[in-house]
Amino acid sequence: MSSYIKIEGLYKSFKNKKEENQVLKGIDLDIEKGDIFGIVGFSGAGKSTLVRCINRLEEPDRGKIFIGDTEITALNKKQLTERRKKIGMIFQQFNLFDSMTVFKNIAYPLKLLGVPKKDIEIKVDKLLELVGLTDKKNAYPGSLSGGQKQRVGIARALANDPDVLLSDEATSALDPVSTLSILDLLEHINKELGVTIIMITHELEAAKRICNRVAVLENGVMTETGSTREIFLDPKSSTGKIFLEVYKEFRHDDSFIGGEGI
DSSP, rough: OOOOEEEEEEEEEESSSSSSEEEEEEEEEEEEOOOEEEOOOOSSSHHHHHHHHHHTSSSSSEEEEEEETTGGGGOOHHHHHHHTTTTEEEEOOOOOOOOOOOOHHHHHHHHHHTHHHHHHHHHHHHHHHHHOOOGGGTTTGGGHHHHHHHHHHHHHHHTTOSSEEEEETTTTTTTTTHHHHHHHHHHHHHHHHHOOOEEESEEEEEEEHSSSEEEEETTTTTEHHHHHEHHHOOOOOOOHHHHHHHHHHHHTTTTTTTHHHH
């Protein structure tokens, strides 16, 4: 595997009338092609801002972002629109259209591109099968569980055959059973389609379950990066250490420390 997503010296701040809040403070990161890469940290660490900078939903103050041979930060508006078609995004709150059926929600990005109706039907049916929702094709989001809604969101994010999938706290609004099923689905998609997944999360269990490598973000600074096993068996950063302590407290056992499931 080779380095596919590269971030160099990334800074981002938000200004209001009174002050400037620096959210990202010189992020450097390398992610390999086909990886499931976790970015973990507490709320307010800058995780979502970082992932939104990757597809330039947020404009960085300075720094460079590369996906493959393309410098995302150097693209003009037209070029960026074109490149974004191959960057899927999964949101915490699903972002579905309540007035549209499951089929129409998934078809929406394809319809925007002017894909022929027959091709849309074939594509959406394949995606429904992939995410296990064939029987919900004509249902509306209001009748779906949280896990099912997120499956629709994932299918829609895959509609344009992306090479990168950005998952921004995709399991945070779900119950534990739905969380596990979504994580298993993401892992399946990664293996089946070879898509590179960046998973933003504050849930240690989620990162531990499917991420190969992890970076810890602490107050806008990347404090450590390594394999999931390295980071959570012997964390060096204060965030990593707190995460592990909290995890052990919830588990009430030392199975994680013994390496179970890693």
